[in-house]
Amino acid sequence: MRIRSCIVSLLVCTLVGALLPPLPARAQDFETSNILRATVLIHQVYTNTQGDVIIACEGSGTLVSPDGLILTNAHVAQPSALCKSDRLVISLTLREGEAPVPTYYAEVVNANQGYDLAVLRIVSTLDNRPIDTSTLVLPFVELGESENVTLDNTLEIVGYTTPDGTDQGGAAAVIRGTITGFTAEARVGNRAWFKTRAPIPGGMTGGGAYDIAGKLIGIPTIEPNRSDGENIDCRLVQDSNGDGRVNRLDTCVPIGGFINAIRPSRLARGLILSAKLGLQPLVQPASEVGQVTGPARFSRLFFAPAVTAAGQPTTVVTGMPAGTTDLYLFFDYDNMLDGMIYELRVTRDGIPDATYSLAPATWSGGQRGLWYIGSSAQVWPNGVYEFSLFIDGKRTSDPAKLTVGGPAQALPxxxxxxxxxxxxxxxxxxxxxxxxxxxxxxxxxxxxxxxxxxxxxxxxxxxxxxxxxxxxxxxxxxxxxxxxxxxxxxxxxxxxxxxxxxxxxxxxxxxxxxxxLMLGAQVVYDTQIFKDMSYTNTLDAKQLDRTVGLTFPTTITSLYATFNWRDIAPGIPWTWRWTVDDNPLFEETVPWQGAPTGDNMWIGLKALRTMPDGAYKLDLIVGGVVRATATAKVGLGQLPVTTFGTAEGIQLQGVVVDAETGEGIPGVQVILLKVEYAVADFTRDRSEIYDLSITDTQGQFSMSRLLARDSRPYSMIVLAQGYLPLSSDNITIDDKTANPLVLRMELNKD
Structure with a gap:
């Protein structure tokens, strides 16, 4: 008992700033440690006729909230022709440096096919017991300011590398690199992608790219490689047909090639916020626009040195002088379908150039129109460039060539x-x-x-x-x-x-x-396409008169914006965008599918429970310009402050060792209680726990959630089989507490 009391005293003294023997460097790198534990492995699976669970596809993902929201690629999470599955298995890293453990099922909450991004929510254990997500205390990361990234910024890319689990012993990998360029793409802008020369394996698609502060600034993204429509890298990892052998008769897991393109995390902000708020978009059903009557194709390839605000070329060039920093490939497209895979391959003097290429990515431009891909901010080396476009691995047009080099010429x-x-x-x-x-x-x-x-x-x-x-x-x-x-x-x-x-x-x-685009009516010298936008919380015609307005109570479960329109041709691209308190929620560009002129089209939001307080705004955009907008207030008209959770605070980590041998003890439970509970109050109910960590093979642990400064004291319990328990009710965090706070705790055998 005396020894135990001394250890408890040591724990309390440590927490007010006493020096301890230094731990290994890996344990002190708490940002990387937290990132690794927040990185998950995602499997799309199904059950075969023999009753075995079979992996159809896999990729990486990142926990972005402690209650189980996961950011990944849409193609990693959603079934497709390549990935025929019926559920998602989430594997967590329980001990750093070890393979992840299948732990939960998840479901897709929201997705943006064009950006190839999706947010998942953990919903149950693997034995199908529902999860109360409010009780989860999982490691998570925060989104960084991807808009502020510049050339040569250092990156850490984290994810799982291969489906057979041989690399890294099956553990999550960290690959370091730098930003080497930016790729522009129609409808997204000059920073549609970050580029890097770091060798990122295709299995890391859906994972995370981090800045030096440990903030998530991008999502490495690649679709599985294809050649003439066939997947060219498909790994055999299990006996899917039950014949006792793993061979070509089994279902393989498709993998993309090396990744050099990273989606900026700013494109995921709306998906994450809407998932936190429990909101989903509602769009009025409409008729299909035209039928695809022939093969998908690209045509009329040409180059421009700049792009207008409306996404049009400023001029057409056949060559560029030395020192060129901005260059864009434009092309027409026809018979495309959203979700197809397209790719740009660029060579310079006959040698593939990954900096200006775009690896296989998801198409989102609709059936037909004008598109562009380009690059800015970095100098294009002199040489003869050849640009080739592919759809589902098939070349669909002759390549376009352009020479960069020499002095600028004053041509007509x-x-x-x-x-x-x-x-x-x-x-x-x-x-x-x-x-x-x-x-x-x-x-x-x-x-x-x-x-x-x-x-x-x-x-x-x-x-x-x-x-x-x-x-x-x-x-x-x-x-x-x-x-x-x-x-x-x-x-x-x-x-x-x-x-x-x-x-x-x-x-x-x-x-x-x-x-x-010729649309709408002329009002003086302006164009009016949409008008009479209003809000309602019901589409029931009998109640409509009583529910139209711009202010609504917190009891409503849905919100609809209605509007009239005129003279819009079928297939014309238009964009609807929801924000709340000027924070992005949803944005989608789609072809017009309604009648040319009409009244009372609606676009809505649906809440899982009730609409959160806030100022909700719908923008209708055509040609890059907002053509109609209106705001409705729900409740107080402002989101609760708690909506925007952060990872600010003190990181608690350390090592648990045997008091006699000094060796680390694996599998120790380090339990941190919520501030309202003392050790004597603990009933082993999950709701009483603030965070829980289990030591790795070296006895090291790291808490996922950060500890708030100047809060009420925390309580800690340390449990290990064969050892006396350790506990304390006086863990105080103040403005003098070191960050990270590193503990060394000794346990005596029972």
């Missing part, structure tokens, strides 16, 4: 097409990517270095249909400046809503091109 050029409405003074006003339905399409463009001997021509398209063109013209006028062009119909026969395109050629060279 045209650029910066602007569409708009002509004012009475014949000025272009309300210029942008969308113009109202009318009988005239007006545009202007910039020209430079033009000479009288040059021929130029205009080509117009309506929804990809090429219109009869006028004969080429001889250039006249100044060498540099602006010029206006237009396409007109009789006033009583206006153009139909749709997508229009203008190409301008100098000789046989495409000089500039841009698309414009």
């Amino acid at each position: 050029s045209m650029s910066d097409i602007l569409f708009g409405v002509q004012s009475q003074e014949q000025q272009l006003v309300s210029a942008g990517a969308v113009i109202p339905v009318g009988s005239v399409i007006s545009a202007e463009f910039v020209f430079n270095n033009m000479t009288p001997d040059l021929q130029w021509r205009r080509v117009w398209y309506i929804d990809d249909l090429r219109l009869p063109e006028e004969p080429p013209e001889q250039w006249s006028g100044s060498s540099n400046g602006k010029r206006s062009v237009s396409l007109a119909e009789p006033p009583d026969q206006p153009f139909q809503p749709g997508r229009y395109r203008l190409e301008i050629w100098i000789g046989e060279r495409l000089a500039v091109t841009s698309d414009v």
Whole structure:
């Protein structure tokens, strides 16, 4: 008893800042330790006819909340043609350096196919007992500010490497690297992807990329490799047909190649917040838009040095000077389906260049339109570049070539097409990517270095249909400046809503091109597509009059925004975006599937229980511009402060050793109680526990949850088979407590 009392005293003294013998460096790196324990292995599984559980697909994931929310890739978590499964198994790292242990089932809460991101929630144990997530105290990580990442920033990429578990002894791996570039992609922007040259195995897809502060700034992402539509890396890891052998007759687990693309974590913020709030989007059912009538294809590949705010090329180039930092490949696409896998392979002087390539990724652009992939912020080395596009592993178009190098040349050029409405003074006003339905399409463009001997021509398209063109013209006028062009119909026969395109050629060279959407009605010189947006908490027509408003009580379980629209052609891309207190929730770009004109379309939010307090805003976006917006307040009109949990506080870790031998004791339970419970109050109920850690093979432990400074004292209980228990009710954390707080505790044999 005297020895036990001394150890308890040592524990209390330690917690107010006494020095201890240093622990191994691995144990002191609490950020990496916490990240490793927050990294999970995800298996999509099914049960075969013999009753065996078979792995269909696997990947990595990261716990982003202590109550069991997991961030991963959508393709890791959702069934597909490659991954035919019916449930998700989550394996946790119980001891650092050891293989994870299958522990829970999870389900997909929210997913964004375009970003290839999903948030899962732990729902039950493997014997199908439901989990009360409020009792979970799992290790988790915080999202960092991925917007602030710069070139050459150091990264730590964490995840599981292979399905056979041979690498790292089956444990999670840490790979260090740096940011080597940024890849731009249509609808996401110049930082759609981070690039790195670190050798990241495909099994780490869905895991985490961390900054030097240990914050999650990205998700390594790759789809399984394919060639001519067939998966080319599929590992045989188990006897799936029950014949007692593992061979080619068994189901294999598809794996992607080496990963060099990382999705920024900012794209996952809405998915995580909506999962924490228990919210899901509701979208009014609509008819399908068109039918895919032929094979998916890419065409009309060309290059531009910059992109407009509406996602259009500023000009068209066939070469770039030395020192180029910005370059974008544009292309048309047709008969695509969201969820297809596309890929860009780039070579420089015949050698593959991973920096500017895009590994297999999920398509999200809809059926047809104009897309781009590019790179900015880093210098393109001189050389001859070849760009090849693939769909499901098949090349679908001839490659495009471009040379970078040499001095800039003052060639004849045209650029910066602007569409708009002509004012009475014949000025272009309300210029942008969308113009109202009318009988005239007006545009202007910039020209430079033009000479009288040059021929130029205009080509117009309506929804990809090429219109009869006028004969080429001889250039006249100044060498540099602006010029206006237009396409007109009789006033009583206006153009139909749709997508229009203008190409301008100098000789046989495409000089500039841009698309414009003709939608909605002209209001003065502006375009009105949506109007009369209002909110309701029911779609029941009998109650509608009593429930329309902009303020709602906390008892509602759903919220709907309704609006009217006019002159929108089927298939036109538009975006709806939900935010709460200006924090992102959901955003999706989809083809228009309603009638051209109509009333009372709705988009909603559904709560698992009741709508949390907050200011909810719906934006309707076309052509990169918000065309309608409205805000509704629920309850106090502001989210509870507790919504945004953080991992700020004191990290508690240490080692438990045998008092006689000084050797670490594995399998010791280190239990930290909530501040409202003392040791004498503990009834072994999970709800009384603040955190629980089990020592590894070296006797080391690390608490998942951080301890708040200046809180009431914590209580700790240390239990090990064959040893006397250890406990204390006076664990005080204040502003002088070291971080991490490292303990050495000795146990005496029973």
